[in-house]
Amino acid sequence: MDTGHTAWILTAAALVCIMIPALALFYGGMVGSRRILNMMMMCFGGVSVVAVLWAVFGYSAVFGNSVGGLGLVGDVTQYLGLGELLAEDPDAALPPALFAAFQLFFAGITTAIIAGAAAGRMKFGAWMLFAGLWSTLVYLPVAHWVFALSSADGSVTGGWILNGLKAIDFAGGTAVHINAGVAALALSLVLGRSAGWPKSEHVRPHSRPLVLVGAGLLWTGWFGFNAGSALAAGNSAAVVFLNTAVAGAAALLGWIAVERLRLGRASSIGAASGLVAGLVAITPACGAVSPLGAIAIGAIAGAVCSLAIEWKYRLGFDDSLDVVGVHLVGGIIGTVLIGLFATDAAPNAANGLFYGGGPALLGTQALATAAVLVYSFAVTWITAKIVQLTVGLRINPEDELRGIDIAAHAEEAYLTDEAPVQLGSPSRT
Template sequence: MDAASTAFILAATMAVALMIPGLALFYGGMVGSRGMLNMIMMVFGAVAVVGVLWTVFGYSAVFGTSYGGLGLLGNVTEYLGLGQLVAGSPDAPLPPALVAVFQALFITITTALIAGAVADRVRFGPWLLFAGLWSVFVYLPVAHWVFAFDSADGSTVGGWIANDLKAVDFAGGTAVHVNAGVAGLALVLVLGKRSGWPRQSKPNNLPFTVLGAGILFFGWLGFNGGSALAAGNASSVVMLNTFNAACAGLLAWLLVERLRDGHPTTLGAMSGLIAGLVAITPACGAVTPMGALAVGAVAGAICPLAISLKYRFGYDDALDVVGVHLVGGVIGTLLVGLLGSAEAPSGRDGLLYGGGLELLGVQTVAVLAVLGYSFVVTLLLALAVHKTIGLRVSKEAEVGGIDLAEHAEAAYDLEGGPHPPGTRPTPEAVIASAERLVAGSASQGAARPD
């Protein structure tokens, strides 16, 4: 067992785990104050549900040998309950249990990403059901296609994208970002627009969004670097590329804002940071450091333009999961076919490095396969849950505040004073306080507070 690599992946796993509260703060700061707690709960709730399923049979469905050697789904009973991983493996360079928890964070974060698309309109219980179903019927098969490689001795047959198509996706541009982004689009189409859209509440706490983005940046280094599954040159190049793309994405987004709107914004800077990180995820092991700058810059320039499409086509993607994760994931995956360099850890030349069109074609097939499968199955799952138990909150709950309706809590104390020990304000008291605040603001000609 490689002790150095084990220590590195342990550290990378802890960094990736921080992406969960990072995502909760990033999303939570962008919604209105009456939906912040619900957004945080949707992230953590999805993580908990999917984490349990991963241990029971999810890991096995991804990394078990493929049924019939077809590369479509791993044997769900091969590692059932993960008891076989406890004793370890004397021939493995890493403890199997460590790989299991590292990959567990991939499925949990991917599922949680979808929550941003449907902010402020989903009932919490049905959301947890949908998250579980989506992870089982969408993520597990796609992750098997992309992440499960054939074993050297031929005893384990992996997924078709990794082994038959031989697409390059170092850390999950297709399985994570394209998958979650197109799933968010399908779910939005089922749920419809929020009340009053396109006019919506302003972000309630941009500093929280900045803090969340910073935590995500930190965790992303572990997410991508740890995907090398070893401490060495490959993981170092990957982390350098990840850093470069994030910087280029932030600057490119701000340039677009400056040219288009006349001013760069804090939210735009953080969105550009994330766009660069999304795009480099599949390409982090495939390009040179200069190539990483190009990947981040292209994503940072195109994603803000892609976001405007939701107003043209009328789909209410609340926190731009489609515009950033879907579009950014597609950009990064396809740019491997252009900017891939054999000198990078993945060892494949793209079109601009003399490799011809083959790699670009392979990357395109991988993107289209994940897009089509995820969209169709997500649409069917969302329709099934929506038509049976109902996904969407009532209009009254949506207008009055989803935090109170779903959780009987408020992110901010609008009463302005202490409460007796053991008590907390009732939903009615918080609503009454908000109404008084609104009335006072209106009398002074101020905008409606969120």
């Protein structure tokens, strides 16, 4: 094993872990002050459910040998409980347990992203049940399609998108962002609109500084997410790191430029959302394009996603925190535009249409996108319906109006009316 590679992936895994509280802050600042605790708890709770399932059977379902060689799902019994990953593998470049931990956070953050579509109106228990079911039925199969590599000698068979279709997705644009984004659409449709939507006071962000801090921490964590996917400390990781940096910046500029033209102002929420949209879009493409290609993809994503968030009002679905407009649309843009901007000088070594590669790669990327869209939407909708018919999805309308934090957690984030604490008496919690 190479200690340098191991040290880098240990660092990258920690950076991806930082994305969990970063997402909680990003989402938390966007909701009303009486929703923030629930929003953050949905992030932390969802990730925790997924982490346990990942250790029990999730890793095996993604990276186990493909059942029947079809590339649809891995053998859940192959690494059951992860006991087989404890011993050092002399043939592996990285400790197997480290790779499992790195990918654990991918599974967790994907599930947490969906929570933004259900802000303030979903039962916490129902969310925890949904998170476990969704990660099992949707994330694990799709991640197997996208991440599971077949061995050169054919002794290990992996996922069909990576090995059969041979689509390019360096760090998980299809498995993470398109998957979570279309799942958010399905969940929001089953949940229905928030009380008073779209003019409810709960829709207004209560802390724009928290949103910016969360976005900045997400940018930091994304370097581990994308560059860590190189699985080595080398040139590929460096190229991906650079592409991630410039794509995020270009998308921020693209978003606020559109805002300035349309609305006459550049908002802090728009800047933060644009940054995230660019990071989403570059995730699949970060190993396939040049820095100029990354800038183009980022700028396009920032501009288009800034327009896409208005679709929920025109189409009438309550995607509370614009998961569809940012993650679904940004993920599609990044995945499909590989077919245009890919260059064989980048680590993925493939040429897109603009570099003389012809239309074949564009078609491949579109097919991979369509497959994830259809499967994830259908299974998510069915899963949400099952939860709705069994334990119920929505909190009481009265609790929704007064704020889900008190109803679900018996806590308030900000105590503005606190009475002085008497000496010798217990403090309020």
